[in-house]
Amino acid sequence: MTGAAQPTAASVADRIQTEVQRAIQRSIKGVEYFASRAPVLGSTPKDVIHARGTMKLYHYRPLADELYRVPVLIVMATTNRGYILDLTPGQSFVEFLLKRGFDVYMLDWTAPTPEEKGLRMEDYVLGFIPDCIRHIQQDSGEPDVSLVGYCFGGVLSLLYASIFPEGPLKNLVCFTTPIDFREMTLFQSFSDRRYFDVDRLVDGVGNLPPEMIFSSFEMLRPATRTAGQVQLWENIWNDEYVKSYRMLDRWGTDTLPLAGEYFRQIIKDLMWDNRLFNGTMSVGGHPADLAGIKAPILHAVAEHDHIVPYEAARHLIARVGSADKEEVILKGGHVSLVAGANAVKRLWPKVDSWLSGRSL
Amino acid sequence: MTSTKETDPFGTWRQLLSSWESNTNDLAKRMMESEDFRRTMNQATGASVNAQAALTQAMERQLNAMNLPSRSQLANMGERLQAIEAQLSEIKALLYQVHQGTAAAGRATAMPRPPRTRRPPGTSGGAPS
Numbered sequence: 001m002t003g004a005a006q007p008t009a010a011s012v013a014d015r016i017q018t019e020v021q022r023a024i025q026r027s028i029k030g031v032e033y034f035a036s037r038a039p040v041l042g043s044t045p046k047d048v049i050h051a052r053g054t055m056k057l058y059h060y061r062p063l064a065d066e067l068y069r070v071p072v073l074i075v076m077a078t079t080n081r082g083y084i085l086d087l088t089p090g091q092s093f094v095e096f097l098l099k100r101g102f103d104v105y106m107l108d109w110t111a112p113t114p115e116e117k118g119l120r121m122e123d124y125v126l127g128f129i130p131d132c133i134r135h136i137q138q139d140s141g142e143p144d145v146s147l148v149g150y151c152f153g154g155v156l157s158l159l160y161a162s163i164f165p166e167g168p169l170k171n172l173v174c175f176t177t178p179i180d181f182r183e184m185t186l187f188q189s190f191s192d193r194r195y196f197d198v199d200r201l202v203d204g205v206g207n208l209p210p211e212m213i214f215s216s217f218e219m220l221r222p223a224t225r226t227a228g229q230v231q232l233w234e235n236i237w238n239d240e241y242v243k244s245y246r247m248l249d250r251w252g253t254d255t256l257p258l259a260g261e262y263f264r265q266i267i268k269d270l271m272w273d274n275r276l277f278n279g280t281m282s283v284g285g286h287p288a289d290l291a292g293i294k295a296p297i298l299h300a301v302a303e304h305d306h307i308v309p310y311e312a313a314r315h316l317i318a319r320v321g322s323a324d325k326e327e328v329i330l331k332g333g334h335v336s337l338v339a340g341a342n343a344v345k346r347l348w349p350k351v352d353s354w355l356s357g358r359s360l
Numbered sequence: 361m362t363s364t365k366e367t368d369p370f371g372t373w374r375q376l377l378s379s380w381e382s383n384t385n386d387l388a389k390r391m392m393e394s395e396d397f398r399r400t401m402n403q404a405t406g407a408s409v410n411a412q413a414a415l416t417q418a419m420e421r422q423l424n425a426m427n428l429p430s431r432s433q434l435a436n437m438g439e440r441l442q443a444i445e446a447q448l449s450e451i452k453a454l455l456y457q458v459h460q461g462t463a464a465a466g467r468a469t470a471m472p473r474p475p476r477t478r479r480p481p482g483t484s485g486g487a488p489s
Contacts, residue, residue: 019370047453047456048449048453049453051446051449051453052446053446062473062474064478066477067475067476067478068476068478069476069478103476110442113442114432114439115439140476142476185393186393189397189398192398192402194398194399195402195403196402200409204409204410205409205413220389221388222388223380223381223385224381227377230377234370357480357483
């Protein structure tokens with residue numbers, strides 16, 4: 001064993017030659033990086049079938065000859081754009097579902113305008129989601145709909161599911177969805193009620209600026225961007241790495257503002273009072289108790305999620321009232337759970353196998 | 361047998377980078393959880409919001425004096441454009457429905473969608489892709 005660890009002169013020479021070639025490639029590709037256009041994202045063919053203010057409902061054109069009966073509505077997190085789930089061909093969760101025979105819709109968000117600063121949680125849970133479901137029922141001709149919520153899109157889906165337990169929700173899939181906000185320790189630091197005056201902030205700015213949201217995400221791992229840029233330079237000879245970096249970097253920096261009143265509610269009801277976890281949450285006067293959820297539910301969480309730590313997500317399955325429920329813990333982080341090479345191998349097939357039998 | 365890792369002269373550098381990232385993030389996390397950080401950060405945020413509001417008001421007055429549009433006026437124009445886009449989207453959606461020869465319930469008939477009869481592979485009557 002010890003002998004095997006000794007590098008030979010030839011192997012070292014090979015390695016140096018490889019590194020020299022990569023150094024040359026870095027110089028060439030480094031220039032190309034700045035001169036070339038970023039990859040086109042979210043290009044799976046789709047139609048906007050409904051739009052209202054900050055909300056957009058897409059229908060993706062089917063890619064299979066035969067569809068499962070129940071359509072799927074993806075509810076995107078309100079802080080980010082939905083194209084993380086539709087990056088490029090072969091790297092698109094949406095495309096994957098379409099090819100596996102699902103009829104896919106997406107509830108995506110645009111930046112709320114200053115006039116929309118008064119949007120509240122009830123506008124999202126009692127307005128936008130039911131509105132989209134009605135359009136999907138009309139468009140597909142099917143009474144049932146499955147929801148797939150990512151991050152805070154999962155929270156909105158949970159609230160909807162708990163308020164409307166009689167349907168038309170058929171299945172609920174949540175990706176890395178927090179319910180115990182005490183466990184989001186850094187966000188708790190940022191929003192400590194003793195020092196953070198959310199009323200003054202919202203009254204002053206209207207909608208929460210995207211820069212503030214981006215900064216708070218960045219502060220969770222302040223060294224990661226710098227390390228990522230060093231790694232990019234090291235791997236700039238590798239086209240696939242560069243493509244992946246550009247896609248994810250663009251998405252990560254493409255943060256949306258949050259409607260002011262909605263943000264105020266998130267801070268007070270969820271971050272401060274932890275109402276979803278405590279069972280005291282209500283939306284527009286409707287109690288939203290997780291125990292009221294009856295639909296089959298799958299919760300996929302990431303082992304190394306720095307945005308929604310497992311501790312913040314782990315009680316979901318225990319709290320819901322569904323008889324058919326499952327939690328799956330997968331390797332990866334908050335984003336790599338749903339997009340990228342690992343997601344293709346881990347999460348996407350899991351969603352397909354779980355949802356297919358329940359979409360008949 | 362010699363692994364690539366064993367002959368990688370840059371492996372140490374990569375390990376250093378990785379441990380720097382991990383250590384810095386851990387250190388920052390500990391710092392950000394401290395009482396001092398919570399207080400200082402939120403004081404700074406409050407001060408920054410106030411300063412920004414005052415600056416915005418001053419700039420608006422200056423731009424008005426120079427007969428130039430302010431950011432909020434441009435934002436209003438942007439909103440009007442967005443509203444026009446939204447209306448175009450609605451028209452497009454309506455045209456899409458019309459193009460599909462909508463029945464009373466809005467079902468597509470001219471360009472029929474695939475049948476909703478699919479079953480998971482391995483089940484009776486399944487439809488493997």
